Amino acid sequence: MNRHKVLTLWNGEQLNEQDTRILRTPCNETPVPFDAETRQAIRTLAEAFLERDDAVGLAAPQIGIGKRIIAFKFRNFEDKDAATRKEDYEILVNPRITQKRGEPVVGEEGCLSCPEIRVEISRHPEIKVRACDLEGKKVTKRYLDFAARVVQHEMDHLDGKLIVDYEGPVLIPKKSQGFFEKFFQNK
Numbered sequence: 001m002n003r004h005k006v007l008t009l010w011n012g013e014q015l016n017e018q019d020t021r022i023l024r025t026p027c028n029e030t031p032v033p034f035d036a037e038t039r040q041a042i043r044t045l046a047e048a049f050l051e052r053d054d055a056v057g058l059a060a061p062q063i064g065i066g067k068r069i070i071a072f073k074f075r076n077f078e079d080k081d082a083a084t085r086k087e088d089y090e091i092l093v094n095p096r097i098t099q100k101r102g103e104p105v106v107g108e109e110g111c112l113s114c115p116e117i118r119v120e121i122s123r124h125p126e127i128k129v130r131a132c133d134l135e136g137k138k139v140t141k142r143y144l145d146f147a148a149r150v151v152q153h154e155m156d157h158l159d160g161k162l163i164v165d166y167e168g169p170v171l172i173p174k175k176s177q178g179f180f181e182k183f184f185q186n187k
């Protein structure tokens, strides 16, 4: 059982209005140097991320924290062993993409906040990001390929943007076809 609840747009075939409102609210920049509240938010997000084995990334608004903080795995994606996750993940605060390179590449993405579906999304294969690390130090990072995709996905969350907002083909489970068809018509 996960101790931190991840907010979702729907549960089964039930829309979550309250969660949706939070997930859709753009987050504010976090003041630097960090205050106690931000340090606590970073700890909480790290805990929530590390307790899951079904996520490569998690953004603060997904656990109800309206701050620009993301946690994600940046290497060894095929390795599902919980013990190694601690060495293979990063936290970025106030991340900003300063450079995007390469022809956009299409890939399938899922999201803990949009359970049961996958969407084909086109993302840049190389990005440069300016941010603060978990101690509040300024860092510049470069991410390639799948890591670049994960970071762009998590950064979308900070602006209230989700995979359902992209136009790409959507993969939905057969059993809930009616529900999802209605959802995508009405969005």
Ligand SMILES: [Zn+2]
Pocket (backbone or CB within 6 Å): 110, 111, 112, 113, 153, 154, 157
């Ligand atoms: Zn997501």
